[in-house]
Amino acid sequence: MDRRSLAVLNQLVQTDSYVTVQELAQTFNVSKRTIYNDLTKINDWLKESGHPGIRQVREQGLYLDENVKEKMVAQLPISNNPYYEYSPSERKAWVYIYIVAQEHFYYLAEFMELFQVSRNTILEDIKKLKEEVNDFRLQLVSEHRQGYKIKGDESDIRRVLTHYLTFVTPDNGWYEIIADSTSANTSEEKRLLRPYLIFNNDEMRLVKHLLIEYERKSHIEFTDEILNNLVIWFYLFFKRIKQVQYVKIDSVEKEVIKSTEAFEGANIFCSHLSREININIPDVEVYYIAKYLLSAKVNYDLNPQYEENKEMKLLFQVVEKMVSDFQLYAAVNFFEKERMIKNLFVHLKPAYYRVKYGIEIENALRESVEQNYPEVYRLTKKVIHHFENLINQPVTDNEITYIAMHFGGWLRREGIILSSVRKKLLIVCTSGLGTSRILESQLEGLLSEVDIVGAISLRDYEKQAFSVDFIVSTIPLSDRGIPVFVVKPILDNKDKEKLLRKINSLNNETHIDQLYSVDTVIDIVKRYAIVEEEEALKQELRRYLQSPIAIDIEKRKPSLGELLQPERIIMTEQVSDWMDAIQQAALPLLHQGYINEKYVNTMIANVLKLGPYIVIAEQFALPHAAPADGVKKSGMSMLHLEKPVDLQGEAVRVLVVLASWDNEQHLKALRQLTKLLKASRKEMMCAKDKEQIIKLIQTYSAN
Structure with missing residues (x-):
């Protein structure tokens, strides 16, 4: 071999x-x-x-x-460090990092040694890297006796540096590299870690310590992922400063940055670092560091200062509009709306500075969010224009995904009631509150017999002791004698099945209902064979026989045609008033046991309190209330009027009552209804019989 x-x-x-x-x-x-x-x-x-x-x-x-x-x-010589081949993308990234970060010149032979590849292989990597950096307005050149160099604007060089770092980020993030980058003690481990030896463990620990001090004084906490990214970025930025390669910042930008608390924190940070590692850090670099501190994602901000300046006042107003529109488009009501607005502001504040200063953060969860939460993602794109108007430029898909994760987390968080359970689960998530809320809600739906005691950051986990039966974490954790299951931050169906199997085999017990009895299977086997290791066989059978427990159903959302069925469509000439219209529109759902009287009364009370907010298109209204107000099953019903009714100043001819037993089940149907209204509203309004309406519903349910 x-x-x-x-x-x-x-x-x-x-x-x-x-x-x-x-x-x-x-x-x-x-x-x-x-x-x-x-x-x-x-x-x-x-x-x-x-x-x-x-x-x-x-x-x-x-x-x-x-x-x-x-x-x-x-x-065999068992090793925890498996064989690994660096891909062309990884090699290109490391070549760029080494060229810009190392103080001595790098030559072809050194890159061949670094990756243990041939001359032709590394030449091909460098050729492709030259083409790529040209797109960033940079040049990769080779000068006689001076090795390879990157030429261009220093800000662009650093922006591309953070871009290429995403290609070489370890699967579990930078945490282990920062914590113990020099721990490799065998020749094989050193070979595997060779490119990462560019990082000095002592200096990175110092940078991390100073960042944590900045957090403490500023009353904030960066997400674990961002904290570790900042350590790596700043460490490499200071390597550029040692080479006397400084950025440029215009005077207007300096004035804006100087007015923030982050600038004062950056000043203290740079002063301490300058003394500790004997490096001269010019003032312009302090402003540059402040940019990144302003742009860093946080778990919390104890003093968000909504009124700190004109920009932040406008941003807070934007957040209010986004949340209000999201509620309107999603037909939901956030019970803790004010708290959600404040939390979203805390997230959008650094996002505002990221977009403003051109700092891009790669979102590794983007595809997963789009696939697993398509409706929430689409709704977020519908409300993002408020933010784009404020910053006067389009928002990237990465940033939209982060915002969608916040909305998705709150949609799933509200209205969830924990049942009495036998086992306790702790979640450790390094990606921030938005992601941890989504993961928590996914696990709540998946593990009905498990009590989730909370979702915490890696640093909180390291500081405290927890009395739980097992832990679900987005990264491997140090052994505390508690079973740890490592998962992706957002689970697809395959991930859910794997997790169920692992949890099911925990402590040789089955905590989730399954279709087959392991003991019965063992009895059958014993009739025809000799079982030498019964417990091991039981363990293997538990892994294999565990049922996926309707994971597809948990994920699936019904269409418009499934929620708004023909028998729940009423066509009549007129009604006495808008209250009567809502009551009549709700009758099919009420008679079929989908809602109760409280739900009807709450819909009317909401209009009396909030006005005609349910009128979402010309002559069309969508009465609804919260799941907790009396929903027994998700469904829709329609009232079509020949003569419009006055709904507090708005003429309405069609009312569709929406009842959803959670904040997500109706989102697909609502999207299809919105498309119908945009393309065929007049046709629906002028329909003379139910068949015309049914045909429209069927057409748009197929999309």
Whole structure:
């Protein structure tokens, strides 16, 4: 076996569950075909050594028999650091980082040694890197006896530096690199970590300490992810300063930055750092550091200062408009609206400065949010124009996704009641409050028999002791004797199934209802075979037999046609007043047990209190209330009037009553209804019979 095949075998020995070929390919950064070749080599070696080969279970993955694992542990050099090949994208990123961050010149031979690749391979990487940096108004040049250099504006050089850092960020973030970047003590570990040895552990710890001091004095807390990013960014920025490569900031921008508390914090930060590492930091760099402090995502801000200046006053008003419009478009009411507005302001304040100063933060969760929360993402795009008008430029998809995560977290957070449970779960999330709320609500829907005691940051976890049965974390945690399940911040169906299987096998107990009894299966097996290791077999059966418990149903949202069925459409000539219109429109839902009388009364009371906010298009109204106001099942009903009714100054001919048992079930149907109103509103208003309306509903339900 070669070195990579040995590493694949090590991985199979160390895993306690099934592993797929795709997962192995991702782990080792190679193709699936390469993994299949490695598996063939491993099986040949196992056969020659007198051991059973790798087993495979359809739709589950690969595994080794337990007795084979035990023999391999005694026979092979087991390592926790698997073989890894740097991809072309990673090599390009590291080449850029080394050129701009190192104080000595770098030559071709050094890059060949760094990545253990051929001359032609690294030349091809550099050729592609030259093309890429040109798009950023930079030049990669090679000068005689001076190695490679990056030429261009210093601000652009640093912006591209943060961009390429995203390609080499470890799977679990920068936390472990910052905490212990010099811990590699074997030649193999040093080889694997070689590119990361550019970072000086002592200096990074100093930068992190000063940032935490800044947090304490400013009464804020950065998200774990952003704190670690700032450490890496600032560390590399100071390497540029050591090379006397300074940024430029115009005088108007300086005046704006100087008026903020972040500037004072940056001044103290730079002064301390200058003394500790003996570096001259000019004033212009203090302003530059202040930009990043202003732009950094936070978990909380104890003193958000909505009235601190004109810009922030306008931003607060924008947040109020965004939340109000989101409620209107989503047909929901946030019970803690004021609290949500303040929380969203705390998030949008750094986002405002990020957009203003051109600081881009890559959102690794963007695709996941768009796929798993498409309706929330679309609604966020509908209200983002308020923010764009304030900053006078479009907002990137990365930023829109972060805002969507806040809205999604609040949608799922409100109205959730925890039941009495047997087990306690703690969530540790490094991506901020928006993400942790989404993860928490996903787990609440998935683990009905588990009590989630809270979602905390990594730093809070490290500071405190917790009495819980298990932990779900977005990164690996230090061992405290409590089972830790590492998951992605946003779960898809496959992630949910994997997590259920792992939790189900916890402590040899089954906490989630499943279709099959493990004990019954064991009894059947015993009739026809001798079971030598009964407990191990039970454990394996628990992993395999665990039912996915309607994960698809939990994710799926009904269409307009499913919620607004033909029998719930009423056509009549006229009504006495708007209250009568709401009551008649709600009758089908009331008679079929979807809502109760309280819900009808609350819809009317809301209009009396808030005005005609339910009129969302010309002659069209969408009466609704909160799930807790009397919804038993999600549904819609329609009243179509030949003669319009006056609804507090608004003429209305069609009313659709919306009842949703949570804040999300109706979002797909609402999107389809909105499309219908935009394209075919007049046709619906002028319909003479129910069949015309049903046909329209069916047409737009297919989208």
